[in-house]
Amino acid sequence: MKKLTLVLLNLFLFVGLINAQELQVLKPIQNCFIKGTSTMHDWELNITQINGKLDIIKTDGKISQIKDISITVPVIGLKSSKSTMTDKTYELLKKDQYPVLKLESNSITLTQAGVDYKATIQANITVAGQTRKKTITSTIKTSADGKITASGSFTLLLTEFGLEPPKMFLGALKTGDQITIQYEINLK
Numbered sequence: 001m002k003k004l005t006l007v008l009l010n011l012f013l014f015v016g017l018i019n020a021q022e023l024q025v026l027k028p029i030q031n032c033f034i035k036g037t038s039t040m041h042d043w044e045l046n047i048t049q050i051n052g053k054l055d056i057i058k059t060d061g062k063i064s065q066i067k068d069i070s071i072t073v074p075v076i077g078l079k080s081s082k083s084t085m086t087d088k089t090y091e092l093l094k095k096d097q098y099p100v101l102k103l104e105s106n107s108i109t110l111t112q113a114g115v116d117y118k119a120t121i122q123a124n125i126t127v128a129g130q131t132r133k134k135t136i137t138s139t140i141k142t143s144a145d146g147k148i149t150a151s152g153s154f155t156l157l158l159t160e161f162g163l164e165p166p167k168m169f170l171g172a173l174k175t176g177d178q179i180t181i182q183y184e185i186n187l188k
Helices: 002-017 083-092
Strands: 018-024 033-036 043-047 051-059 062-074 100-113 116-127 130-142 148-157 178-187
Touching (some): 062 116, 100 130
Antiparallel strands (some): 033 178, 062 100, 100 116, 116 130, 130 148, 148 178
């Protein structure tokens, strides 16, 4: 009986050291952009809306595994300081037919990088109804209040998703094919 009690006690203590958490994206969204080039000037869209979750496992108060990442961005959450640019973005991304952009992880490798972590994410990214696989590297920082910040950047080609880079003024203004997504997402 004493052995059984010791085994159960150890099991409860061990389970107490490992816990799973589902973290949600915190609002407001700041420091998230889509950047690109054109024949006239570089451009930038603010990402003002992000929904999503991060499933993690902590051991002894430290992240030992990120099990899943799921992020959606409503197309209407992409805003430029120029309304024409915002309208062209909605048109390009077929806002009415495909109202959200998605990122869903397939696998995540987590390594310690000093006090922070480096996550290498194999993900499916869906834009305008087209899904492509992409590898993304993210820096993960933790704070004493339990907040986690994921940050980094990655590039995509519009043509990868079957999208024609926009042109205006009879082709005098052309948008470049490559865009950069720069993000800093807070979760808790």
